[in-house]
Amino acid sequence: xxxxxxxxxxxxxxxxxxxxxxxxxxxxxPLDQMTDETYWTNEENVRTFSWGFYxxxxxxYGSGFTWGAYFSGQSLNDDFAPTNPPQFxxxxxxxxxxWGFANVRKANIFIDRVQGVDMAPEAVEHWTGVGRFFRGxxxxxxxxxxxxxxxxDEVLEEDDERLYKPRDPRTVVMDNVxxxxxxxxxxxxxxxxxDGLTVNRYVVLAYMSRAFLFEGTFxxxxxxxxxxxxxxxxxxxxxxxxxxxxxxxxxxxxxxxMFNSLSLAGNPEMILYRKYEIGVLTxxxxxxxxxxxxxxxxxxxxxxYLASDGLPISISPAYQGDRSIEDVMANRDPRxxxxxxxxxxxxxxxxxxxxxxxxxxxxxNEEIKDLPEGSSNLNPTDAPVIRYGEVLxxxxxxxxxxxxxxxxxxxxSINQLRARGEGVVPPLQVIGGQPALxxxxxxxxxxxxxxxxxxxxxxxxxRTELMMEGFRLNDxxxxxxxDYADTVENPDINRGAWVxxxxxxxxxxxxxxxGEGEQGYIVPSTQxxxxxxxxxxxxxxxxxxxxQITLYRDNGAELSQNPGW
Numbered sequence: 001x002x003x004x005x006x007x008x009x010x011x012x013x014x015x016x017x018x019x020x021x022x023x024x025x026x027x028x029x030p031l032d033q034m035t036d037e038t039y040w041t042n043e044e045n046v047r048t049f050s051w052g053f054y055x056x057x058x059x060x061y062g063s064g065f066t067w068g069a070y071f072s073g074q075s076l077n078d079d080f081a082p083t084n085p086p087q088f089x090x091x092x093x094x095x096x097x098x099w100g101f102a103n104v105r106k107a108n109i110f111i112d113r114v115q116g117v118d119m120a121p122e123a124v125e126h127w128t129g130v131g132r133f134f135r136g137x138x139x140x141x142x143x144x145x146x147x148x149x150x151x152x153d154e155v156l157e158e159d160d161e162r163l164y165k166p167r168d169p170r171t172v173v174m175d176n177v178x179x180x181x182x183x184x185x186x187x188x189x190x191x192x193x194x195d196g197l198t199v200n201r202y203v204v205l206a207y208m209s210r211a212f213l214f215e216g217t218f219x220x221x222x223x224x225x226x227x228x229x230x231x232x233x234x235x236x237x238x239x240x241x242x243x244x245x246x247x248x249x250x251x252x253x254x255x256x257x258m259f260n261s262l263s264l265a266g267n268p269e270m271i272l273y274r275k276y277e278i279g280v281l282t283x284x285x286x287x288x289x290x291x292x293x294x295x296x297x298x299x300x301x302x303x304x305y306l307a308s309d310g311l312p313i314s315i316s317p318a319y320q321g322d323r324s325i326e327d328v329m330a331n332r333d334p335r336x337x338x339x340x341x342x343x344x345x346x347x348x349x350x351x352x353x354x355x356x357x358x359x360x361x362x363x364x365n366e367e368i369k370d371l372p373e374g375s376s377n378l379n380p381t382d383a384p385v386i387r388y389g390e391v392l393x394x395x396x397x398x399x400x401x402x403x404x405x406x407x408x409x410x411x412x413s414i415n416q417l418r419a420r421g422e423g424v425v426p427p428l429q430v431i432g433g434q435p436a437l438x439x440x441x442x443x444x445x446x447x448x449x450x451x452x453x454x455x456x457x458x459x460x461x462x463r464t465e466l467m468m469e470g471f472r473l474n475d476x477x478x479x480x481x482x483d484y485a486d487t488v489e490n491p492d493i494n495r496g497a498w499v500x501x502x503x504x505x506x507x508x509x510x511x512x513x514x515g516e517g518e519q520g521y522i523v524p525s526t527q528x529x530x531x532x533x534x535x536x537x538x539x540x541x542x543x544x545x546x547x548q549i550t551l552y553r554d555n556g557a558e559l560s561q562n563p564g565w
Contacts (some may be wrong), residue, residue: 019141034426036044040114040116040117041117041118042117042119043117043119044374045121046114047127047193048339050127050130050131052106053103053106057134057137057138058274058385059274060273061276061285061379061383063282063283064284064377065377067283067288068283068470069470070285070363070383070469070470071285071288071363071468072287073175075295075487076088076242076485077473077476078298078300078301078476078485078493079298079463079468080296080297080298080301080360080493081244081295081297081298081355081495081522082295082296082354082355082525083524083525084527085487085525085527085532086533087533088533088534088539089539091548092544092545092546092561092565094546095548097542097544098142098145098146098542099145099542099548100543101150101152103134103135104138104139104142105133105152105155105156106134106340107132107135107546108155109154109155110130110131110134111132111135114127125187128183128187129185129187130184132183133180133181133203135153135180136176136177136178136184137207137211139173139174139176139177139180140174140177140207140211140214140215142173143173143177144214145542146196146541146542147170147562148167148169148170148560149170150165150166150167151168151173151174151176161555163555164551165557166559167559170215170224171224171228174212174215174232175379177211178235181204181207181208181212181235181239184201185201185204185205185239190202196264196265196267196271196272196273197273199272202249202500203272205240205243206243206271206386206390208235208239209237209240209243209394209395209398210234210390210394211236212232212235212239213231213394213397213478214474216229216230216415217479218478220401221479221480222540230402233398233401234398237402240391240394240395241395243271243388244392244395244412244413249268249388250268250269250271250388250457251268251389251392251416253266253420253421254420254421255335255420255421256339256362258270258384258389259362259363259381259383259384260362260381261381262367262380262382263382264382264383264384269382269388269389270388271388272384272385272386273382275377276381276382277380278373280381282373282377282380283331283381285379285381285383286363286365286369287374287377289359289361289363289364289376290364290369291351291375293352293353293354294352295355296354296355296356296522297340297354297356297359297360297496298358298492298493299322299356299358299492299495299497299521300490300492300493300519301467301493302322302336303492304460304463305336305464306332306333306460306464307312307331307332307333308331308333308334308424309437310418310426310428310437311437311442312444312446312460314444315442315444315445319332323498325342325497333373333464334421334422334426335422335464335465335467336464338362339361339362340360340361340362341358344358344497345357345359346499346506347508348504348506348508349504350394355522356497356522357499357522358497358527363381363468365379368380384469389466390465390466392413392414392416393413393414393461393466395409395413396413396534397459401459402432405454406430410427410428410429411427414536415427417461417465426438426456430454433454434453434454435453442530444457444460456467459479480540482535486534486535487534488534493523494524494525495522496523496524497521498519498520498522499513499519502518536564538563538564541562542562543562549561
């Protein structure tokens, strides 16, 4: 058996294992009898193969002792205040690093084989769209990490010299990705299988809005191609608007239930979620929000939440200050209380302390927290994969970046989120291109001067709506704002709650405060400045691993390295 055939059969077998129970698997033909002729014979087999893409792309809370990209999955940002801040990549890796095209090849195999399956033309188009969706999604992830990458849209033999083709410009690749997404948006079924658990047209559109918001803003703020930036932002807005106009999804009344529910079936905000079940598939995120010490939320992140009057805390008369957790929580955007525990958890005072004193319970299910499945890696709470709230944020930001944002746009996006539940925060207005409340324009004095007042408020809304969901690092990357994560230039991301030691006699002696005497903000990391996290422009793109450059060279080709590496 040659390498190509072995790789194909292993890929196919892995896909089958994803959905096969033990009893069913024992009745399947032996692996060495699986061929194109015996497998690609009906739609159910095509569907079975497609499940093999799901665990890698739709990770949710991961499995075992992991929690996917949620909570600290991308903690290299300004939301977290760890005792040992993770560093930006400093050296070119020998191997790995995310550079790989196995999923591209798998998608190309899928697209190719679907064409010969005996099924209705509509089914062929649907499954071709599913394959092109996964190929486009994988290329979005590759471009997001590395920029220019080689584009492959056919299955190559292992001796094909095109395996060592030069990197294609990112705009060429993303034009092809756009073509894949558009085909999928047109041909993938509106419903196929259980809603929320399978790829349908709206899943495609949601990811399209995410991918092209990223790419459009990256091209814009890194000054790569302004024309393409505008084109991609229009596509992101269009995709999001298609979902909004469908009326199939609504903002959930309960923010926290989207992240700590034992079942997300029927939740109106779930476009796609991952289902967990005791004894079958579990994770550890509920446990981490329950009994274990946490990497705490930064002072910077806490202060990003608006006051209940809709104003930034720097100018709101409703803001009570931060000298107690009660003051911090008073008169604030209700998402703060839904995300952060309304009591300080301090090292020496409680065992499940937070490095900053601010602990999260966004992902904690109180119903099971004292049961075995509430701890360790036994957590069965379902995980959002992509939800309507993100789509609404994608729509608003794309419209603002295009300079076309209207009050109607705000009312059908951000203001839907603000109206969740009791709707404490007043609706955002736009007057003369400026943010406003109750007819009065305002401007946050703590705004980054390089960001317009309106975009500042939209980015703030995105940060608080999607807090701890794994978006912040990539948002900073596309906005060219990774300097926000520099602990030297932005000390408030290395600060936590304000405490008075006299109020907490059991507070660990080695908990450092930044004030004089017994009062001040917790400083989680006390490393010397030279050891603290510093930002370098080259980290906007990941380095190409050395073994890939060597592999190209050994085959008479050249694979260029990213700038600065």
